[in-house]
Amino acid sequence: MSLVLHNTMTRRKEEFRPREEGRVLMYVCGPTVYNYIHVGNGRAYLVFDVIRRYLRYKGYEVFYVQNFTDVDDKIINRAREEGKTPQEIARFYERAFREDMRALNVLPPDVSPRATETIPQMLEMIKALVEKGHAYVVDGDVYFSVESFEGYGKLSGRSLEEMRAGERVEVDERKRHPMDFALWKSSKPGEPAWESPWGMGRPGWHIECSAMSLQHLGMGFDIHGGGQDLIFPHHENEIAQSEAYSGESPFVRYWVHNGFVNIREEKMSKSLGNIILVRDILKQYPADAVRLLALQTHYRSPIDFGPEALEEAKRALERLENCLFALDSFIAKPPPRVAPARTQREVELSDSFFDFERRFEEAMDDDFNTARAMGVIFELVKELNTYLDEQQHFQTPASPMVASHGRDTLIKLCRVLGLFAPPPEGEEVERAAEEPVAGAEDGDAFPAAEGLVELLLEVRAMARERKQFETADFIRSRLREMGIRVDDLREGQRWKFVGREE
């Protein structure tokens, strides 16, 4: 099956064909590190994380570059407010960003260049643009001349005339055209500054992404992503600079832009002051709930991250977790070496697992339709639950094997979307040697504690047998307080660490 994705440039879905077969080069505009990131930013990185994971799943080798904008007015202002250097501010929030991404289970980029470490490349580009007549110098500033670039406006779909007509901002008199933008700004005393042919200064915002993407990926790389608010002017300007500089086109093969985050019907934005930080949300909701919420809406549509929506997503996530929990405790012992015969129903069920995978891929192949893909996953959950329900009445010899296959399928599909991501390096290894314990989840327990829980549950089982329900309920509720959930099934108890309730 081939993958189609929506290209902002053509405003339609196109078949995805990377520049180099089997390899995808992508660049996503990274954060300006002057504050903790909010969930609007978070959504963008989540979206591209999923795209990246899916491309990998499809067998592509993906090379992912995401920059840090570490020189900028906002950083300078922030530094001034806090009596720190811009670099201190930038490094602090860069680290915070990495922490937030890790908490969201967003895979780290292959390369994350910093603007301040790419100055020579930017200067080279700017110099060339001046030489080619695409840029001009005024009082130590360098501006890109939009009129010198024929295709200006092609990404955002507007002409220069329209932009001039709709001009709302007071125009800098020194600019030849209102839309001309700064490639280089002369710096005032106390600001970060680098030497340049036009005097001490610092780069404009747009040039860094051109310089960094060209440095690491070259002209004509595959996917350039970001939020829809970057389409104009940021990405429009990147195209102009890069294509004018290289004399080649296109700069990027596919432009991918995600929709905004709303908080109760309103766009979340700094100017409206309704921002919610990723780290604050993660204090209240598991990362997978946040991710699931993002996945349940197509990436190009607006999405509401209000408390009600998060609450719903959390419960939906629990449905997934419950299913895995039930499967885990059902499978309990390892499957037999020789596969026992499956019933007709089990043969069909096993076959259907491949069907679910196929439908999942179909959804994802269609412009990363994660909402549809999640629908497929939930349908699979229902199938598996129904099967487990049947097993309460008549268990068949092959059932652990079938359940295990189902579990593998479910986990596999979830992980493509970044849900139930395995713990980062190392942590999983030490548990690998252990006997699987019913109900235990990866990384949540250690053997001694597990043994004690099992012991308590044996005591509880005895109490129940003797109809000492007060004792049984006491043990269950005390365990719950300690973050251990116990369910009674027809054939016994099952348990898992679920974490303490707030």
Added chain:
RNA sequence: GGCGGCGUGGCCAAGUGGUAAGGCAAAGGUCUGCAAAACCUUGAUCACCGGUUCAAAUCCGGUCGCCGCCUCCA
């Protein structure tokens, strides 16, 4: 003013020509010492009007409503 998007069951959300996925919530039922989970059952003609078609939520035209971009912003 220019450009673009959206309006699907109580809420969220897929579906873009053949009589509507999924999640959350609700009601009834099954199971059960209780609880939890799960399973079964129940509900939408897709903003409105007109048109094209054998057939439209899905295409075309119009109306109403909502939103975004055009300025730093993911």
